[in-house]
Amino acid sequence: SALWSRKFRARSAENVVAEIEECIRKYDIKEFHFEDENLTLDKARINRICDIIIEKKLNIKWQTPNGIRASVTDENTLLKMKQSGCNHVTFAPESGSERVLKDIINKSQDLDKVTRLIKYCHKIKLKCCAYFVLGLPGETSADVELSIKYAMKLARLGLNEVTFSLFIPLPGSYLYDELKKQ
DSSP, X not given: OTTSOSXXXXXXXXXXXXXXXHHHHHHOOOEEEOOOTTTTTSHHHHHHHHHHHHHTTXXXXXXXXXXXXXXXXXXXXXXXXXXTTEEEEEEEEEOSXXXXXIIISOOOOOHHHHHHHHHHHHHTXXXXXXXXXXXXXXXXXXXXXXXXXXXXXXXXXXXXXXXXXXXXXXXXXXXXXXXXXX
């Protein structure tokens, strides 16, 4: 967001579903990927999108490959998403180290909540993925080990896939600016 602006402007649930219907009608598309990091930020909006899909019996499959925020997602929302055709969600704990989350990337991530949501996804048969980042500045081998152990714990609880990516400082981000100063 630092590359653009801090403002978030969401399309209405009706507008989103109208575009889905157009894609079905014009192109016979049956699966949709929401590339939206803020999809679950507004619970009323995501629930309305799901309700309209269900009401209109669109019979689609959809997923969130870009990730949804665990901090604003709950079990009721995940169930509604599943009922409307969502078959795969992605979370981004980014690290299994509380120190890295708090002191390096300044992310208020409740790993216990991520764990709970992944267990719930497994319970309702909603596939899920977790994204992790390795090589953050100041991250130690012990921190990396914590991330690997946390990913393994999630896998034992039903996580379907995990992605480990290397840190790339993006221009305009807090860490980019810090590294540039150093």
